[in-house]
Amino acid sequence: MAELLEAYRRFAHERSGAPERWLLDQSIGLSSLYDVVAGLVAQRSSGPVLDLGTGYGPIAIRLAAMGLRVVGVDRDDRVLQCTEEIASRFLGPSARARFVTADATCLPLPDHTGFGLVTASLLLEHVADPAEVAAEAFRVLGAGGTAAFFDVDDGLGAEHPETPALFRLGEALSAWQSGYGGDRKVGRKIPGLLADAGFGDVEVYVLPQARFSVTSPESDERRLTAEHLGRAREGIVGTGLLSEERFDELVAEYLRAPARRLCHIEGRVLVFGRKAGVRSP
Numbered sequence: 091m092a093e094l095l096e097a098y099r100r101f102a103h104e105r106s107g108a109p110e111r112w113l114l115d116q117s118i119g120l121s122s123l124y125d126v127v128a129g130l131v132a133q134r135s136s137g138p139v140l141d142l143g144t145g146y147g148p149i150a151i152r153l154a155a156m157g158l159r160v161v162g163v164d165r166d167d168r169v170l171q172c173t174e175e176i177a178s179r180f181l182g183p184s185a186r187a188r189f190v191t192a193d194a195t196c197l198p199l200p201d202h203t204g205f206g207l208v209t210a211s212l213l214l215e216h217v218a219d220p221a222e223v224a225a226e227a228f229r230v231l232g233a234g235g236t237a238a239f240f241d242v243d244d245g246l247g248a249e250h251p252e253t254p255a256l257f258r259l260g261e262a263l264s265a266w267q268s269g270y271g272g273d274r275k276v277g278r279k280i281p282g283l284l285a286d287a288g289f290g291d292v293e294v295y296v297l298p299q300a301r302f303s304v305t306s307p308e309s310d311e312r313r314l315t316a317e318h319l320g321r322a323r324e325g326i327v328g329t330g331l332l333s334e335e336r337f338d339e340l341v342a343e344y345l346r347a348p349a350r351r352l353c354h355i356e357g358r359v360l361v362f363g364r365k366a367g368v369r370s371p
């Protein structure tokens with residue numbers, strides 16, 4: 091969806107101080123992947139969609155643009171205000187997307203609502219107990235509804251040649267994320283989480299992505315990665331995973347490493363599960 095990518099870019103240009111800027115940049119950077127995920131997920135929809143941890147709405151807005159009614163939920167209302175603005179600019183006044191501030195582990199919704207599809211993109215890696223999100227998805231879905239969860243699994247990645255400083259920082263980031271309850275390897279666990287929550291017909295797909303590029307000390311790629319790591323600095327240093335000096339040294343080493351060709355491969359996991367029953371018309 092080239093026009094949506096353009097809308098995100100315009101918004102990012104106008105709002106340099108947008109909250110959780112990295113998330114806005116991610117909505118732009120992963121645009122082609124979100125096109126694929128939204129296309130696959132839309133095929134399973136049988137009724138309105140609830141998008142959990144919607145962030146800047148890359149899935150919710152795409153699904154709405156495809157004609158589905160969508161409610162996006164996130165606990166960060168500052169981000170949601172921006173998402174609403176992007177959605178209304180892109181979808182126009184008859185917007186089919188609504189955004190609500192709520193916790194995905196404790197949704198303010200009754201059981202068996204009219205939702206036919208519950209999606210969660212890159213949410214589970216950030217929550218302490220992803221089973222709670224799966225249970226909530228199952229609870230609010232109508233009979234015959236589908237859950238579609240899309241998330242990371244660092245075990246599916248490879249980079250050549252490896253950058254030792256970045257590798258070390260990545261390890262610290264992953265350990266810090268685990269420490270606060272997140273999980274960079276949650277992808278492989280989602281099928282079991284859905285089955286435990288009561289879903290049947292569980293299907294698992296890996297969506298690979300790869301790029302071959304030249305990274306240099308001035309490249310956007312390095313700048314964005316350093317910014318991303320910088321946001322975790324306080325947590326990584328505060329939990330003693332790296333000292334302040336070591337963290338800064340590693341980032342500087344990564345940033346000034348000579349220009350080189352890099353092949354980067356990663357895979358993310360998309361899992362569907364179905365709630366038994368027949369959807370009422």
Ligand SMILES: C[S@@+](CC[C@H](N)C(=O)[O-])C[C@H]1O[C@@H](n2cnc3c(N)ncnc32)[C@H](O)[C@@H]1O
Binds near residue numbers: 116213
């Ligand atoms: C990495 S972002 C993903 C956003 C979007 N789905 C995407 O694919 O770009 C994770 C989002 O989940 C939200 N989030 C984290 N924990 C949450 C919770 N318990 N309930 C609702 N939202 C949550 C965060 O505020 C953030 O917007």
